[in-house]
Amino acid sequence: xxxxxxxxxQAYLNDLHRQHQSLTSGRVADYIPELAKxxxxxxxxxxxxxxxxxFTTGDAxxxxxxxxxxxxxxxxxxLEDHGRDYFLTRVGxxxxxxxxxxxxxxxxxxxPYNPMVNAGAIATTSLIKGDSPxxxxxxMLDMFRRYIGHDIFVDIxxxxxxxxxxxxxxxxxxxxxxxxxIDARIxxxxxxxxxxxxxxxxxxxxAVMAATLANRGINPITRERAVAPNYIxxxxxxxxxxxxxxxxxxxxxxxGLPAKSGVSGGIIVVVPDQxxxxxxxxxxxxxxxxxxxVKVCEAISEYFDLxxxxxxxxxxxFLQRLSHPTR
Ligand code: GLN
Numbered sequence: 001x002x003x004x005x006x007x008x009x010q011a012y013l014n015d016l017h018r019q020h021q022s023l024t025s026g027r028v029a030d031y032i033p034e035l036a037k038x039x040x041x042x043x044x045x046x047x048x049x050x051x052x053x054x055f056t057t058g059d060a061x062x063x064x065x066x067x068x069x070x071x072x073x074x075x076x077x078x079l080e081d082h083g084r085d086y087f088l089t090r091v092g093x094x095x096x097x098x099x100x101x102x103x104x105x106x107x108x109x110x111x112p113y114n115p116m117v118n119a120g121a122i123a124t125t126s127l128i129k130g131d132s133p134x135x136x137x138x139x140m141l142d143m144f145r146r147y148i149g150h151d152i153f154v155d156i157x158x159x160x161x162x163x164x165x166x167x168x169x170x171x172x173x174x175x176x177x178x179x180x181x182i183d184a185r186i187x188x189x190x191x192x193x194x195x196x197x198x199x200x201x202x203x204x205x206x207a208v209m210a211a212t213l214a215n216r217g218i219n220p221i222t223r224e225r226a227v228a229p230n231y232i233x234x235x236x237x238x239x240x241x242x243x244x245x246x247x248x249x250x251x252x253x254x255x256g257l258p259a260k261s262g263v264s265g266g267i268i269v270v271v272p273d274q275x276x277x278x279x280x281x282x283x284x285x286x287x288x289x290x291x292x293x294v295k296v297c298e299a300i301s302e303y304f305d306l307x308x309x310x311x312x313x314x315x316x317x318f319l320q321r322l323s324h325p326t327r
Contacts, residue, residue, distance in 0.1 A: 017057040026291035027285030032161035037284035044203035046209035052220045067262030071121040072195040076227040110179035116242040119172040126182040126189035146207040146226035162194040203280040210268040210276025249256040256307030267293035
């Protein structure tokens with residue numbers, strides 16, 4: 001078995017990258033030209049530890065739009081702005097077997113099912129506080145900056161394309177407005193949602209963001225707090241049950257870790273108190289998850305026994321083994 005010192009862990013990641021590079025099934029998202037331009041060969045696996053080590057492979061600094069992975073972090077900001085009780089009156093936490101863009105609300109409560117499907121994410125974004133649209137955008141950008149550790153920007157052409165083609169999202173927003181689940185500033189909430197999806201990140205950034213969640217909300221590189229620690233459990237439980245679209249149940253069963261994927265090919269995975277894992281590969285399966293990303297996560301989870309309910313090695317000892325090669 002693996003004697004995990006840092007060099008050996010890097011070699012393990014390099015091998016994993018090499019082994020999965022040959023997987024070329026799946027399709028790049030093409031609902032807007034900016035995503036269709038993605039190179040199907042792009043591939044990176046990055047891991048950041050809660051004590052600030054970062055391991056990278058492949059195209060770790062290739063920029064891409066964060067897309068649905070943003071939903072996780074905006075949920076944290078909305079919780080900070082309103083508290084758990086109010087948040088739950090607007091957005092549920094129930095998984096749905098439906099696709100991420102389904103236009104279905106809970107029949108009784110009229111709430112969107114959870115903050116990871118588009119309807120729930122739009123309702124969540126509409127809760128972000130601020131004095132003006134610019135103020136709300138800036139608060140959101142500042143929140144992402146704290147997780148990533150450096151300034152970030154919104155890709156204007158992706159944002160414009162999302163806005164011009166986003167009529168399905170617009171329909172969901174109007175439906176929620178009809179039921180009093182979001183307020184009248186519909187176009188503004190949608191703009192903010194399209195902007196959050198269009199934030200540029202690279203795979204290394206995503207690993208640090210995931211490690212910040214693993215580290216109870218403190219960025220392990222900058223040591224800055226990104227989110228209040230009491231909302232980490234809200235975020236991770238929703239990621240665990242709803243993060244992988246309509247593959248979430250199988251993911252929880254097989255891989256057993258909170259995760260979130262996005263249509264540009266990113267996946268983040270959180271091993272609480274240990275590491276954040278990020279994979280970037282734009283080839284997607286029919287549910288919208290990165291094909292290589294899912295396979296790589298299966299491999300890592302199995303290799304290190306990271307499934308939350310299976311701990312023959314135990315995820316708690318992972319970091320110890322990384323920093324003490326002789327164990
Ligand atoms: N911008 C996309 C949308 O709202 C995000 C989709 C995704 O990553 N699943 O449709």
